[in-house]
Amino acid sequence: MPERRLQAENLHLWRGDRHVLRGVRFAVNAGECLQITGGNGAGKTSLLRTLSGLMYPEEGSITWCGGNIRRDMQAFHADMAYIGHEPPLKPDLTAQENLHYWIGVRRPLPIDEINRELGRLGCDQWRNRPIRTLSAGQKRRVALAGLLLMAAPLWLLDEPTTNLDTEGQRLVGTLIEEHLAQGGLAVAAIHHELAVSSAVIRRLELSSK
Amino acid sequence: MSSTGTSALEAARLTLARDIRLALRKRGQLIQPLAFFAIVTTLFPLGISPELSRLRDVAPGVLWVAALLSSLLALEFLFRDDAQDGTLEQHVLSGQSLTWLLFAKTVAHWLLTGLPLAVMAPLAGLSLGVPVASLGGIVASVAVGSVALSLIGSIGAALTLGVKRSGALLSLLTLPLSMPVLIFGARATELAIRGAGFAPPLYLLGALAVLGITLAPLAAAAAVRISLE
Amino acid sequence: MTWTWFHRLGSPPYIYGLAARLTPWFAWTAAALIVGGLYGGLVLAPPDYQQGDDFRIMYVHVPTAWMSLMVYTTMAVSAAVGLIWRIKVSHAVAASCAPIGASFTFVALVTGSLWGYRMWGTYWEWDPRLTSELILLFLYLGYMGLRSAIDDTQRADRVSAVLAVVGVINVPIIHFSVLWWNSLHQAPSVMQLAKPTMPASMLIPLLMMFLGFTIMFGALLLVRLRAEILNRERTANWIREAVAS
Numbered sequence: 236m237p238e239r240r241l242q243a244e245n246l247h248l249w250r251g252d253r254h255v256l257r258g259v260r261f262a263v264n265a266g267e268c269l270q271i272t273g274g275n276g277a278g279k280t281s282l283l284r285t286l287s288g289l290m291y292p293e294e295g296s297i298t299w300c301g302g303n304i305r306r307d308m309q310a311f312h313a314d315m316a317y318i319g320h321e322p323p324l325k326p327d328l329t330a331q332e333n334l335h336y337w338i339g340v341r342r343p344l345p346i347d348e349i350n351r352e353l354g355r356l357g358c359d360q361w362r363n364r365p366i367r368t369l370s371a372g373q374k375r376r377v378a379l380a381g382l383l384l385m386a387a388p389l390w391l392l393d394e395p396t397t398n399l400d401t402e403g404q405r406l407v408g409t410l411i412e413e414h415l416a417q418g419g420l421a422v423a424a425i426h427h428e429l430a431v432s433s434a435v436i437r438r439l440e441l442s443s444k
Numbered sequence: 445m446s447s448t449g450t451s452a453l454e455a456a457r458l459t460l461a462r463d464i465r466l467a468l469r470k471r472g473q474l475i476q477p478l479a480f481f482a483i484v485t486t487l488f489p490l491g492i493s494p495e496l497s498r499l500r501d502v503a504p505g506v507l508w509v510a511a512l513l514s515s516l517l518a519l520e521f522l523f524r525d526d527a528q529d530g531t532l533e534q535h536v537l538s539g540q541s542l543t544w545l546l547f548a549k550t551v552a553h554w555l556l557t558g559l560p561l562a563v564m565a566p567l568a569g570l571s572l573g574v575p576v577a578s579l580g581g582i583v584a585s586v587a588v589g590s591v592a593l594s595l596i597g598s599i600g601a602a603l604t605l606g607v608k609r610s611g612a613l614l615s616l617l618t619l620p621l622s623m624p625v626l627i628f629g630a631r632a633t634e635l636a637i638r639g640a641g642f643a644p645p646l647y648l649l650g651a652l653a654v655l656g657i658t659l660a661p662l663a664a665a666a667a668v669r670i671s672l673e
Numbered sequence: 674m675t676w677t678w679f680h681r682l683g684s685p686p687y688i689y690g691l692a693a694r695l696t697p698w699f700a701w702t703a704a705a706l707i708v709g710g711l712y713g714g715l716v717l718a719p720p721d722y723q724q725g726d727d728f729r730i731m732y733v734h735v736p737t738a739w740m741s742l743m744v745y746t747t748m749a750v751s752a753a754v755g756l757i758w759r760i761k762v763s764h765a766v767a768a769s770c771a772p773i774g775a776s777f778t779f780v781a782l783v784t785g786s787l788w789g790y791r792m793w794g795t796y797w798e799w800d801p802r803l804t805s806e807l808i809l810l811f812l813y814l815g816y817m818g819l820r821s822a823i824d825d826t827q828r829a830d831r832v833s834a835v836l837a838v839v840g841v842i843n844v845p846i847i848h849f850s851v852l853w854w855n856s857l858h859q860a861p862s863v864m865q866l867a868k869p870t871m872p873a874s875m876l877i878p879l880l881m882m883f884l885g886f887t888i889m890f891g892a893l894l895l896v897r898l899r900a901e902i903l904n905r906e907r908t909a910n911w912i913r914e915a916v917a918s
Contacts, residue, residue, distance in 0.1 A: 251825055252908050287537060289672050291759075313449055313539030323530035327469045328462075336462040337531070340455040340538045340545070342448055599839055603832055607822045616818055617836065620811040621843050624850035631857065648853075652846075663839050666756075670831045 237300040239265040239388055241286070241420055246295035248278070248285055255281045256292065261439050265388075268411055268421040268431055273441030279424035280320065282441065283391050286422060287317040299389065313341065316387040320394060322378030326367035330358055330377045333366060338384045352380040356406070371398035379410065390414060390421040396429070405430050455540045456548035463552035467521070477518040477557055478564055484510040485568040496573030503572040504633040508626050510568065511561055511586060512593065516615055518557035519597040522549065523668070527605050533672055542668065547661040550598045558590030574637050581636025588649045589629035595656030596621050602667035625652055683760045685902050686911045692895040692902075699892035706885030713878030721875075727791040732878060734784035736886040737777045738802065741809055742844070744774030744890060748816075749841035752834035764830035765905060767837060768820065769897035773890060775813035781806050801855040805848050812840045826905060 241263045248256035255278040263269045271279050284290045286297060288308055297304050304311040324333045334349045353362045356376045366374060375398050382390065390411070396404045408430025411421050415435050423429060429436070450458075467474055488506045489499055499506075526532035535545050565586040566579040574582070600618035604610035628648045635642035682688065714732035721728040748770035755763030785803045786796050797803070819836055823829035871879075906912050 251827070289533065289536065289669075291673060309539050309541065312537045315537070317533075317537050319530055319533065321530050323534045325462075325466060325525075325529060325531060327466055332462075332465070336458055337534060339458050340450055340535075340540055342450055343454070599835075603819060603836055604822075606828060606832070607819075610822070613815075613818050613822055616811070617815045620808050620815065620847070621839070623808060624843075624846050627850045627854045631854070648850075655846075659839075659842070663835055667832060667835050670828060670835065673828065673831075 237302075239300055239418065239420060240298075241389060241422065242298045243286065244296050244298070246282070246285060246292045246297070248281055248290065248292045250281065256285065256441075259295070259439070259441070261437070263420050263422060263437060265418045265420055266415045266435060267437055268415060268423065268429070268435050269437045269439055270429060271422065271424045271439045271441060272426075274443050277441040277443035279441060280393055283317070283319075283393050283422065283424055287315065287391050288312065289317075314387055315389045315391060316382050316385040317391040318378055318382055318393065318395065320397070322374045323381075324366045324374060324377060327365055329365055330362045330369075330380075333377065334381050334384060337381055341385060344384065349380075349384065352383050353377070355383075356380045372400065372403060375399055376403065379407065383410065388419045390419065390423075392421065392423040394424055394426060396425070396427065449539060452540060452544055455538070456544055459535075459545050459548040460552045463549055464556065466525075467552075467556045473521060474556055474560075477514040478560055480517050481510050481514040481561060481564060482568065484513055485571065489572070500573040500637065503569060503574050503637060504630040506572060507565055507568055507582070507586070507633060508589075508630045511565065511590065511629075512619065512622055512626060514561065515557065515590060515593045515597060516618060518553070519601045519614060519618070522553050522598060522601045523605060524601075527671070532668065536669060536672060542665040543661045546598065546602075546664045546668065547657070550594050550661065550664075553598070554591055554594040558594050559587065561590050562587035569633075569637075575639070577639060578633075578636040581642050582633055585629050585632035585636065585642065585646060585649060588646060588653055589625050589632075591653040592625045592649065592656045593622055595653070595660035596625070598664045599660050599667065602664035602671070605668065605671040625649065628652065683762050685762055685765075685906050685909075686915065688762050689899055689902050689915060692899045696892055696895045696899075699888050699895060703885050703889035703892055706881050706888065710878045710881030710885055713874075713881060718875045718878060719872075724792070727788065730784050730788045730791070732882050734781055734788055735879065736882045737784065738781040738806060739883065740886050740890055741774055741778035741781050741806065743887070744770050744777060745809065745812070745837075745844065746841060748774060749837040752830075752837040756831055756834040756838070761830075761905070762902070764834065765898055765901045766894070767834065768830070769894055769901050771813060771817050771820070773893050773897065775810065775817065777886075777890075778806055778810045778813060782810065799855065801848075801852045804851050804855070808847055808851070809844070812844070816840065 242261070244260050246256045246259040247254070259282060261269060271282060273279050281290060285292050288297075288304055288311065299311055299314065323337065324330075325336075328336070330353060331346070331349055334353070335344065335346070338344050338349075350359075350362065353359060356379055358373065358376050358380060361369060361373060366377070369377070375395075379395070382392075396407050399407065404427075411423075411429060411431050412435070414421060415431075485506060488502065492498060492502065523532060526535070536542050538545070562583050566582050569579065569582050570576075597618050599621070600614050603617060604614050607613060628645045632642040632645040632649060635645065710732065715729055718729070720726050748767045751763045751770070752767035754760060755767060782803065785806065789798050789800070789803070790796050816833055816836055820829045820833045823832060903912065903916075
C-alpha cells in the first residue's frame with residue numbers, strides 16, 4: 236500500500252479576476268496536521284475546496300498516496316472527509332437520521348456505532364431531536380461525530396472549532412490527535428491555534444495581498 | 445484503500461429513503477403542486493365554457509399543460525434545499541457516483557410529485573367530461589410522461605442552482621425541452637378519450653423517458669459540480 | 674507541431690489579432706455572395722409557375738432557417754470543447770454565437786410568416802418548420818437568459834455549456850415530434866419549395882445565399898468574438914498594448 240501523503244504542487248487558482256492561490260505547495264504525511272492560517276479572503280476556504288476536488292486549479296497538481304487525485308476522484312473521495320464552514324446537516328432530520336444517511340452512503344453503518352460516537356461527543360441527550368432545534372455548538376458536535384464515523388484517513392476541515400466553547404475546542408484537538416496517532420492526516424483552516432501538540436503540526440500561511 | 449464502502453445500490457436506496465422521509469415531514473409542501481394542478485384545470489372551464497362536450501375536446505391539452513406547469517412548480521424542492529444546507533456537496537464528495545445519486549433523488553421526486561399527479565389526472569379528466577373508459581389511458585400516459593418531465597426538469601433545476609429567483613428562468617429552460625413530452629402525452633390522452641389504441645404515442649413517451657433516464661442525470665451531475673466550483 | 678497550433682487557437686491575444694485580420698476577408702466575400710445571390714434570385718430567376726413572385730422570399734427564409742440551426746450547433750460544439758478541455762476562447766465563441774443565431778432565427782420566423790401570408794392569407798400557421806424555428810428561438814433565449822443570470826463569467830460559461838449540449842441533443846427530438854404532431858392533424862401544407870429538381874437559374878442564387886450567409890456568420894462571429902475577448906480580458910496586460918497599437 237503506497238504511503239499516505241497529501242502533496243500540493245504549484246497550485247494557482249483564479250476566482251473571476253482575483254488570483255486567489257499563488258503557487259501554493261506543501262506536503263503532509265501520515266500523523267501530521269497542516270494548519271492553514273490567513274486573514275479573511277486570503278483563500279483558506281478556496282484552498283480546502285481545491286484540495287477536496289470541488290474547485291479546479293488553473294495550474295498545479297494535487298497528489299494523494301502518490302497518484303493525482305483527478306485520476307480517480309471517487310476513490311479519493313472515499314478516503315477523504317471534508318467538513319465545510321457549515322455542518323452539512325438536514326434541519327428536519329434528527330442527529331441520528333442525519334448521520335445514518337450521510338455516512339451510510341459512504342460505508343455500512345449500524346445504529347449502535349452512530350449512537351456510540353454521538354455519545355462520545357456528548358450528544359446523547361438530543362440525538363433524536365431535529366437538527367433545527369439544536370444550537371450551533373450542538374450542530375457542530377453532530378458534524379464532528381459524522382467526521383469520526385466516516386473513518387477516512389484524510390481530514391479536510393474548514394474552521395472546525397467554530398461555535399464551540401473551550402471544552403469543545405479541546406475536544407477537537409483530542410480528536411485530531413487521536414486521528415493522527417492512528418496514521419491519519421488532517422488539513423485544517425483555522426483562526427485560532429488548534430489544541431494539538433506542536434510536534435505534529437505543519438504550518439501554511441496564506442496572504443490576501 | 446476503501447474496501448468496505450457502501451454498494452451503489454444501497455447508496456441509492458438510502459438517498460431515496462432520505463428524500464422521501466424528508467418530504468413526508470413537510471407534507472404541506474407536497475400538496476402544493478397537486479393543488480396547483482387542480483386550480484389550473486379549473487381555470488380552463490372558467491375561461492372557455494361549462495359545456496362538457498367542448499371541454500372534452502380540449503381535455504388532452506388542458507391536462508397536459510396543467511401537468512407540465514405543476515411539475516415545474518414541484519422542481520423547486522429537488523436540489524434547492526440540499527444546495528442550501530451543504531448536503532449536496534457531501535453527495536459530490538461521498539465517493540459514490542454523483543450521476544447515480546442524483547438519479548435516485550429524481551426517482552424520489554417523481555414518486556412524490558409525478559405519481560400523485562398521475563393519480564389526480566383522471567379526476568381532473570372527469571371534471572372535463574372525459575369518458576370513464578379512458579381513465580386508464582390517462583393514468584398510464586401521465587405516469588410515463590411525468591417520469592420524462594421529472595428527468596428533464598432535473599436538468600433545469602441543476603442548471604439554475606446558483607441563480608436567485610430562478611422561477612421564470614427555470615420555466616424558460618425546461619418548457620421547450622418538455623414540448624415533445626407534451627406532444628406525445630396529449631396525443632396518447634386524446635386517443636384514449638376517443639377509445640382508440642394509444643400504444644404508439646405511449647411507446648414514444650416511454651422512449652423519451654428512457655432517454656431521459658440515461659442522459660438527464662449526467663447533465664444534472666455536470667451542472668451540480670459546476671455550481672459548487 | 675499540431676499542438677502549438679491548437680494552443681495558439683486557445684490563446685486570447687492570438688485570436689484577437691487573427692479575428693481582426695480575417696474579418697474584412699469574410700465580410701467582403703459575404704457581401705459579394707449575398708448581393709449576387711439576391712440579384713440572381715430576386716431579379717434574374719423566372720417566376721414560379723405555382724407561386725408567382727412570392728417564392729422569392731425563400732432566398733432569405735431558407736438560408737436563415739438553415740443558419741439558425743448551424744449556429745446553434747456551432748455554439749454547442751464550441752461550448753462542449755470549452756467545457757471538456759477548459760479553453761476560455763471556446764466559451765467566448767459560444768457566447769458570441771448566441772445573439773447571432775437568435776437573430777437568424779428571428780429573421781427566419783419573420784420571412785416565414787410573410788411567405789405564409791402570401792400563401793395562406795394568415796400571418797401565422799403552425800406548420801412544422803415555423804413551429805420548430807419558434808422553439809429554437811426559445812432555446813436561444815433560454816441560453817442567453819441563463820448566461821445573463823449568472824454573474825461569475827466562468828460559471829456562466831460552464832453552466833450554459835451544459836445547457837447548449839443538452840439543447841443540441843434535443844433539437845432533432847423536438848423537430849421530429851413537431852413533424853409528427855403536424856402530420857396527425859392535417860394542418861396546412863408545409864412550405865414545400867423544393868420540387869425534386871430545381872432549375873439552375875433558381876438553384877444557383879440559392880446556393881450563393883447559403884454560402885453568403887455562412888460566411889457572413891463568420892464575419893459577425895469574428896467581430897463579436899473580438900468584443901467578447903476584450904470584455905473578458907479587460908484587466909489583462911496584453912489588452913493595453915493591443916488597444917494602444
